[in-house]
Amino acid sequence: MSDGTHLTVEDAADPAARAAVLDGLIAFNTARTGPGTFDAQPLLVVLRDAGGAPIGGLVGRNRAGWLYVELLHIPESQRGRGLGRRILERAEAEARARGLAGVWLETYAFQAPGFYARMGYTTVGTLPGCPPGQACHFLAKRLDGAPLEAP
Template sequence: MKKEKEFTIEGCDKKNIKTIVDGINTYNLNQVPAIADIWTPLEFVIKDKNGNEIGGILAGIGYWNGLEIKILWVKEEYRKKGIGTQLLKHTEKIAREKGSKTSMLDTFDFQAEAFYLKNDYTPIGEINDFPMGHKRIYFSKELTNEI
C-alpha cells in the first residue's frame, strides 16, 4: 500500500506571507495581549551640512513595546565621531517616550560589538563561527529615564 503525501511545501507569495504573519500575530496576541501597535517604525537618516546622507537607523517598536534595532549604519569616513551614538540616543529617547523599556539588537564581532558595549548594551547570547571565524552577538538594554 502506497501512502499519499498529505502536504506540499511551496515558495511564498505576498498572500502567503500575510497569512503566515497574521497567523503568528494572532497566536502571540492570544498568549500575551499587545500594549502597543503591532509595529511602530523609528527610522531616521542623518545628513551632513550639504544634505548628503552619512548614516541612518532602521528600528521600530513591537507590540510588547520593545525597541528593535534592525540596522544602524554610518558612512565609514564619519565613524568614531559620535554620529552613531547620536542616532542611537535619539531613537532610544523616542522609544522611551512611547513607553519602551527594553531595546534589543544583534550585530557581528566585526561590525559594532564595541560600539554597543560602549553604549551600555549587554550581550545576552552569541553564535560562534557565524560567519566562520566570527560571532553573531545578541544585545539588550534596559531603557531608563535618562535623557
C-alpha cells in the same frame, strides 16, 4: 499530506506567503500577550548629507514592548565623530517616549559590539560561526537603567 496541503521551497519573496506567516504568528502571540504587544511601529533616525539625501542612520521598530534595531550604519567617511552615539541616543529617547522597556539588536563580531557595550548594552546571547569564522552577538539595554534579568 492527506488533506491536500503540501510544502514548497521558494526563493522569491511572495508577499501573500509572508503575510500568511506573519499574520498567523501575530494572532497567536497576541492571544497570549494582549492587544498591541506585537504592533510594529517603525522608527528611523536618518543621517542626511548637506543636500538632504540619506547616507546612513538607524532603522528599527517596536517589537513586543521593546525597540528592535534592525539596521544601523554610519558611512566610513562619517565615523569617529560621535554620530553613532547620537543616532542611538535619539532612538533610545524615542523608545522611552513610546513607553518601551528597552532596546535590543544584533551585531557581528567584526562590526560594533564594543561600541554597544560602551553605550550600556549587555550581550544576552552569541551565535558562534555566524558568519563562518565569526559570531553574531545579541545585545539589549533596559531604558529604566535596571539590569537585565535572566528568564
